[in-house]
Amino acid sequence: MGIIRPMEESDLDNVLRWRNHPSIRRSMLTQHEISLSEHTDWFKSIQSDVNKYPMIYEEDGVPLGYVNFNIIPESSSANWGFYSAPDSPKGTGTRLGLSALDYAFKKLNLDKVCGQALSSNKASVNFHLKLGFIEEGVLREQSKQGLKYQDIICYSFLREDWIRKLAHKDV
Numbered sequence: 001m002g003i004i005r006p007m008e009e010s011d012l013d014n015v016l017r018w019r020n021h022p023s024i025r026r027s028m029l030t031q032h033e034i035s036l037s038e039h040t041d042w043f044k045s046i047q048s049d050v051n052k053y054p055m056i057y058e059e060d061g062v063p064l065g066y067v068n069f070n071i072i073p074e075s076s077s078a079n080w081g082f083y084s085a086p087d088s089p090k091g092t093g094t095r096l097g098l099s100a101l102d103y104a105f106k107k108l109n110l111d112k113v114c115g116q117a118l119s120s121n122k123a124s125v126n127f128h129l130k131l132g133f134i135e136e137g138v139l140r141e142q143s144k145q146g147l148k149y150q151d152i153i154c155y156s157f158l159r160e161d162w163i164r165k166l167a168h169k170d171v
């Protein structure tokens with residue numbers, strides 16, 4: 001298992017390369033190719049936002065994925081987003097997910113992590129369910145890409161789900 005650490009300026013190149021990779025871009029709610037200046041401005045803008053936690057997942061010092069937690073103001077819940085490096089070995093996503101949940105409940109002291117997946121993104125749908133997220137509902141035709149609408153599926157993971165998972169040594 002690797003570690004979750006805050007994203008730094010030196011991670012900008014890696015994260016932009018991953019984010020613009022077609023296999024990741026098509027999974028996102030915003031799918032245009034991101035320019036370096038847009039990416040740099042985004043990173044600058046979240047530096048001063050106390051509710052945003054952009055993180056890197058790494059194993060043996062090698063960055064293998066990106067995770068973010070956006071805390072919902074005045075709450076102990078956060079929305080998360082993530083991707084594993086497109087060339088990372090199979091199993092990376094699962095380790096990233098488990099490390100991120102551990103970070104969320106232990107370090108950020110959250111009570112709830114929420115995720116959303118486009119219904120066409122079978123990898124993310126299966127991934128949330130494999131980790132133990134519960135489906136909360138469907139936002140019907142919430143996303144529009146070109147002329148095509150898609151549902152967004154909402155998931156959540158509660159602190160008590162995590163405690164149960166730890167008790168069953170399912171991590």
Ligand SMILES: CC(C)(COP(=O)(O)OP(=O)(O)OC[C@H]1O[C@@H](n2cnc3c(N)ncnc32)[C@H](O)[C@@H]1OP(=O)(O)O)[C@@H](O)C(=O)NCCC(=O)NCCS
Nearest residue numbers: 027082083084090091092093094116117122123124126127
């Ligand atoms: C979702 C993602 C993080 C999974 O990472 P990964 O490195 O493939 O993860 P793992 O190899 O540990 O696989 C974990 C599970 O994800 C699911 N999964 C991964 N790739 C899949 C695919 N191509 N089709 C269907 N399910 C898939 C499976 O349930 C898999 O478990 P299994 O191997 O026991 O069947 C990765 O595919 C990714 O970064 N996707 C693009 C970005 C993205 O969709 N982010 C989420 C936006 S909501």
